[in-house]
Every structure is written in C-alpha cells, then in structure tokens.
Amino acid sequence: MNPEPSNLSRRDFLSKSVATAGAGLVLGAPNILRAANSSSEDTINVALIGFGKQGDVLFNCLKNIPGLHFQAICDISKNSQNKFRSASRGMPNAEGAKIYMDIDELLATEKDLHAAVIATPDFWHSPHTVKCLEAGLNVYCEKMMSNTIDGARAMVKAMEKTGKLCQIGHQRRSNPRYRFTLDHLINGKKICGQIINANAQWNRALGSSQDIGGKKLAKSTIVPDDVLNKYGFKNMHQYLNWRYYRDLSGGPISDLGAHQIDIFNWFLGGAPKSVFASGGHSYFKEREHFDNVMAIFEYDTPQGNVRAFYQVLTTTSSGGGFWESFMGTEATIKISEISSSSAIYRESGEYVPSWDDLVNKGYVKKKPAPPKPDVSAGAVASYESKAPEVFELPGDLPVITLKSGNTTIKPAHQPHLENFFAAVRGKAKLNCDARHAFESEAPIFYVNPSALSGQPIVFTPEQLSV
Amino acid sequence: MSTESNECTESPCKESCCGGAKLGHVYGSLILRGWLAVRAIQTGIEKYSGLKATTQLVKVDGVANEQGLAADAAKEYALAHYHGVPKGLYDKFLTEPMMPKMMLPFYDKVLGPALIVLGLTILLGLAYRTSLFLLGGLYISLTWGLILIKQDDGVSWLGVHMILIVMALMLADQNRFSILKKW
Numbered sequence: 313m314n315p316e317p318s319n320l321s322r323r324d325f326l327s328k329s330v331a332t333a334g335a336g337l338v339l340g341a342p343n344i345l346r347a348a349n350s351s352s353e354d355t356i357n358v359a360l361i362g363f364g365k366q367g368d369v370l371f372n373c374l375k376n377i378p379g380l381h382f383q384a385i386c387d388i389s390k391n392s393q394n395k396f397r398s399a400s401r402g403m404p405n406a407e408g409a410k411i412y413m414d415i416d417e418l419l420a421t422e423k424d425l426h427a428a429v430i431a432t433p434d435f436w437h438s439p440h441t442v443k444c445l446e447a448g449l450n451v452y453c454e455k456m457m458s459n460t461i462d463g464a465r466a467m468v469k470a471m472e473k474t475g476k477l478c479q480i481g482h483q484r485r486s487n488p489r490y491r492f493t494l495d496h497l498i499n500g501k502k503i504c505g506q507i508i509n510a511n512a513q514w515n516r517a518l519g520s521s522q523d524i525g526g527k528k529l530a531k532s533t534i535v536p537d538d539v540l541n542k543y544g545f546k547n548m549h550q551y552l553n554w555r556y557y558r559d560l561s562g563g564p565i566s567d568l569g570a571h572q573i574d575i576f577n578w579f580l581g582g583a584p585k586s587v588f589a590s591g592g593h594s595y596f597k598e599r600e601h602f603d604n605v606m607a608i609f610e611y612d613t614p615q616g617n618v619r620a621f622y623q624v625l626t627t628t629s630s631g632g633g634f635w636e637s638f639m640g641t642e643a644t645i646k647i648s649e650i651s652s653s654s655a656i657y658r659e660s661g662e663y664v665p666s667w668d669d670l671v672n673k674g675y676v677k678k679k680p681a682p683p684k685p686d687v688s689a690g691a692v693a694s695y696e697s698k699a700p701e702v703f704e705l706p707g708d709l710p711v712i713t714l715k716s717g718n719t720t721i722k723p724a725h726q727p728h729l730e731n732f733f734a735a736v737r738g739k740a741k742l743n744c745d746a747r748h749a750f751e752s753e754a755p756i757f758y759v760n761p762s763a764l765s766g767q768p769i770v771f772t773p774e775q776l777s778v
Numbered sequence: 779m780s781t782e783s784n785e786c787t788e789s790p791c792k793e794s795c796c797g798g799a800k801l802g803h804v805y806g807s808l809i810l811r812g813w814l815a816v817r818a819i820q821t822g823i824e825k826y827s828g829l830k831a832t833t834q835l836v837k838v839d840g841v842a843n844e845q846g847l848a849a850d851a852a853k854e855y856a857l858a859h860y861h862g863v864p865k866g867l868y869d870k871f872l873t874e875p876m877m878p879k880m881m882l883p884f885y886d887k888v889l890g891p892a893l894i895v896l897g898l899t900i901l902l903g904l905a906y907r908t909s910l911f912l913l914g915g916l917y918i919s920l921t922w923g924l925i926l927i928k929q930d931d932g933v934s935w936l937g938v939h940m941i942l943i944v945m946a947l948m949l950a951d952q953n954r955f956s957i958l959k960k961w
Binding site for chain 1: 828829830831832833835836837838839840843844845846847848849850851858859861
C-alpha cells in the first residue's frame with residue numbers, strides 16, 4: 313500500500329508555524345525574522361542528513377527549488393560541515409541553519425522539520441530513514457536503499473507504518489526524457505515492437521575508480537578515530553572509500569548498477585525471474601567487492617521472454633560510459649542521462665511501419681544518416697543487415713536560470729527532488745516511493761551472491777517481497 | 779631570367795631592399811595578427827555565452843507533453859552568462875594547494891575581458907608588440923594552471939599559441955595598418 317500523497321496538511325503547517333513564531337518571540341529579533349521566514353504556508357523546513365559528495369550534488373539542485381528552508385544539517389565531518397557553510401553563504405533560506413554531528417540530537421532538538429534529505433553512506437540509509445520517518449518527517453533517501461535487503465525491507469515497513477512519504481533517489485524515474493520514452497514511445501506508440509533484449513552498462517575509467525584520499529590527507533579533512541568508530545568506520549580509508557567494503561555497501565553493482573537495473577525493471581514492467589552473474593577482482597585486488605561485474609537477468613513480460621544484460625566495469629570507460637538500451641524487433645531505444653549518448657534506431661525492412669507520422673506529430677526527430685560502412689574493408693556485405701535509421705527524442709530537460717544569473721540544463725537530480733517536494737505539498741504522487749524502489753532493487757541484492765557462487769539464482773516470491 | 783635577389787641586404791631592413799620577400803613577411807604578419815586576434819576575441823566572447831532559459835514544453839500531436847520534455851536549448855550571449863574559468867576547472871583549482879585562492883575570483887573576472895581587449899588591440903595594431911607580449915603572459919598564466927591540474931593536452935595546445943606569438947613578434951617589424959606603432 314502506498315502512503316497518501318499529502319502528508320503535510322495545512323493544519324500541520326499552521327501549527328508548526330505558530331510554534332516557531334512563538335520561539336522567535338522568546339529568543340529575540342533575529343529569531344523572529346527567521347521564524348517568519350520559515351513559517352510561510354508554502355515553506356518546507358528541511359534537514360540535510362549527510363553532506364558529502366552526493367549531499368553537495370543534491371544541495372545544488374535543492375537550491376533551485378523554491379519554498380525550501382534549510383533548517384539543519386548533520387554530518388560527522390567538520391570539513392563537510394564547512395563545505396555546507398561555504399555552499400550556503402548568502403542564501404537567506406539557509407541562514408542560521410543549525411549544524412549537528414549526530415542525527416539523534418538533531419531529531420530531538422529540531423521539532424518543526426517537515427522533511428529530511430538523506431545522502432549518507434549506504435549502510436546508514438536504512439537506520440537514518442527509519443529514524444526520520446518515525447520522527448514524523450517525510451524522507452528523500454539516496455539509492456541504494458540499503459546495503460542489505462533486510463535494511464531495505466525495514467524502510468518500506470517504516471514508511472507504511474508511519475504513513476509518511478519516502479522517496480528513493482532513483483532520479484531517472486522523474487527525468488522527462490525517460491518518462492517521455494516510456495509513456496509515449498515504448499508503451500504508447502510501441503515503436504520497439506516486441507522488446508526481446510535489453511542491455512545496459514556503466515563503464516568507468518580507471519582514473520575515476522581510484523581510492524579517495526591518498527596516503528597523506530589534509531588535516532582539515534580528518535575525522536577523529538573515536539568519531540569514526542562511533543559511526544561504523546574503522547579508519548579514514550574506510551570512511552572515504554566505504555563503497556569498497558562489504559559491510560558498508562553493495563559495491564559497484566549496487567552503487568552504479570542500481571540506477572540502470574531499476575530502468576530494466578521499470579521499463580519492462582516488473583521484476584526479473586532469475587539472475588546469473590560473474591564478477592572478479594580483476595584489477596583492484598585488495599578491494600572486498602568485485603571491481604567488474606556482468607549479470608544476465610531473465611524476465612517474463614506480457615510480450616514474452618526478455619533477457620537483460622548488465623555490466624559495471626571500473627577499469628575502462630569504453631563503449632560510451634553509461635546508458636541503457638531496449639532492443640525490439642522494430643526499433644532499439646538507447647537512453648542515458650546524457651542526451652548525446654542517446655539515440656533511437658529504427659530497423660530497416662518492410663515489416664516496420666513508416667515513422668513519418670511520428671516525426672510529423674513530434675514524437676521523434678530524425679537525425680542525419682550516419683556514414684555508410686566501407687564494405688570493402690573486410691565485412692561480408694550480404695550477411696549484414698541494412699543500417700537502421702537514427703532518430704532522437706524531440707527535446708530535453710528544460711534550461712533554467714540559476715540565482716547567479718547563469719543558465720543551465722536542469723540538473724538530473726532536480727526533477728526527482730521537485731517531485732518529492734510536490735508530493736509533500738500534496739500536489740503530486742511520488743515517482744519512486746520506497747515500496748516501488750524495493751521491488752526494483754530487490755533483485756540487485758542477489759547479483760553478488762550469484763557471482764560469488766557461480767550459480768544462477770531463480771527468485772522465489774519471498775526473496776523479492778517485503 | 780631575373781637576376782634580382784630577394785634576400786634582404788640591409789640591416790636594419792629598408793623597404794626598398796628586398797622586394798618579394800618583404801611582401802611575404804607583410805602578408806605573414808597580417809594573417810598571424812588576424813589569427814591571434816580572432817582567437818583571443820572569440821574565446822573572450824564565448825565566455826559570455828550560455829543557454830537561453832526555456833520551459834516551453836515540446837508539443838506532441840499538438841498537445842504539450844505531460845512528462846516535462848522541453849524544447850532543445852538555444853545558445854545566446856549575455857553578461858549574465860559570463861564564466862571566466864569554467865566551473866569544473868575552477869573547482870579543481872580550489873583544491874590545488876599552490877593556487878592563490880584570493881586571486882582566483884579576480885582572475886575569473888578579468889580573463890574574458892582581457893582576452894577581448896588584447897585581441898582587439900592586436901587586431902587594430904594598437905601597441906602591437908606590447909599587446910602580443912601581454913597575451914603571451916596571459917597564456918603563460920593559463921599554462922601554469924593547466925600544469926597544476928595535469929591537463930597536458932591543454933598545455934601543449936597553449937604551447938602552440940606561444941610559438942605563434944613569438945613568430946608574430948619576430949615579424950612585427952613588417953606589420954602594417956597599425957593605429958599606434960609605438961610599443
């Protein structure tokens with residue numbers, strides 16, 4: 313069962329606002345102003361939990377969303393706390409934000425919060441989300457939901473028990489390009505015909521896969537050992553590189569793969585029936601997780617059987633980085649968060665209906681034909697299919713004006729955050745609540761076990777259910 | 779068959795002494811001056827370029843799409859778009875211990891205007907030698923920044939620019955159509 317879309321009622325807003333204004337009268341003029349600033353009916357008081365690299369990415373999107381008041385942040389690193397101070401300088405809606413090291417203290421002190429945005433390491437996602445939901449906050453939590461499937465289950469249960477909103481950060485689910493592709497091209501016009509295969513990759517270059525930190529850390533970045541130990545890290549290397557440790561994350565297949573395997577499940581309309589994976593410590597031999605993983609998922613869809621191949625490589629960026637591809641009898645849609653990595657290929661042949669009408673009505677745009685391959689260069693021409701025609705989506709994310717006056721294409725995470733806050737205001741339904749995210753993420757938890765055992769795993773309903 | 783020599787026999791060079799070779803040097807000087815000027819001016823102008831803000835939704839079958847797909851972005855020039863040092867590089871420079879942090883915002887502000895001004899003074903022949911020298915100094919500063927962040931391709935690219943500036947300075951005696959020849 314999904315929670316109600318609106319969890320922040322007008323009454324909630326007014327009661328919390330009156331309480332805040334009262335506190336301002338007691339504490340003095342600056343607090344009155346701050347209370348007034350945060351008590352507008354449309355204002356949502358937000359706590360940022362975790363302000364590392366991803367927290368910063370989300371904050372750069374949150375800055376562009378009107379009506380948010382950044383009331384408190386929580387991070388165990390003084391360096392990250394200073395980064396927030398620097399990033400929020402000059403922002404009236406972040407002025408006076410209280411900074412905490414401990415989330416329990418934050419939740420015990422800040423009583424008029426409406427929402428929390430969580431961007432902590434994966435192994436903290438579930439405890440932090442559950443705490444915030446139980447404290448009455450609506451939660452936006454980064455993916456992967458948890459480093460364990462039980463942690464993810466706890467998040468779904470907490471969301472449904474509290475009735476609060478919980479959006480998981482699979483941001484492609486709110487991306488206009490992905491939504492347009494699914495709604496209009498795959499489901500609406502069925503331009504792919506029967507989808508028989510899917511293929512996706514995240515190939516990351518060696519240079520981008522190195523350990524963070526190095527041998528000598530700047531003094532300002534060091535978190536004391538007692539603090540690290542209290543929050544589950546053995547040392548600074550583990551704190552900075554938690555993605556490489558089995559107890560702290562699911563490794564590259566969940567860190568990078570979760571985004572794209574989610575697209576398999578979303579576009580194909582359900583979870584796979586099995587997974588067969590292979591992985592290796594092919595280059596980074598000291599790391600606990602596989603550095604390269606390949607997985608094949610099998611689906612039963614209303615159209616028929618589909619095989620989806622996914623690879624995450626941390627030793628090469630070849631093949632164009634990251635994208636997902638859905639291959640049908642009549643067309644293939646290759647899509648990515650990067651529009652230049654996306655294309656739509658129409659099969660040539662009389663059995664494929666003309667797309668002239670689709671072009672005229674604005675569903676797709678035709679791209680110039682690619683150069684013809686040189687058949688004299690060794691290929692046996694008669695065995696080759698005729699090159700498909702290439703098309704593209706008719707638009708992109710909107711261009712927005714930043715407070716600095718500069719313009720930019722709307723950052724990829726922003727539509728998903730906008731959807732979350734619209735849902736908090738009761739004006740939208742979440743695009744990826746915790747239950748739907750769980751249904752999509754559950755199969756990912758079985759990729760590493762399949763690779764470790766070298767055996768395929770055929771899912772039981774219990775394995776994929778809360 | 780002509781027996782005239784194209785070699786310059788006078789030092790310093792006098793216009794009447796070397797005929798065709800002289801004309802070649804003049805042409806060489808002018809096209810080099812044009813190239814360096816265009817390179818600097820347009821690079822400076824591009825720092826004022828950006829995307830035109832648009833929220834106009836793409837119409838599909840005559841109806842604006844509900845998914846939020848917007849019309850493709852168009853490029854425009856405006857003061858508000860100014861970005862001296864691209865943000866990605868700026869952020870990298872901030873993490874460099876040798877980079878004077880106080881100077882970075884100033885450098886960011888003056889880089890674009892400096893390129894435009896120096897490009898114009900070179901194009902118009904206004905204190906030509908000094909303008910080339912200052913442009914060389916600007917390219918040295920850019921080179922230093924790229925060395926810091928290990929952008930070797932960019933360093934090589936700027937090295938080519940430096941060679942062209944040195945060639946322009948060597949041909950400066952043959953320069954024509956200048957507003958201010960001094961300096």
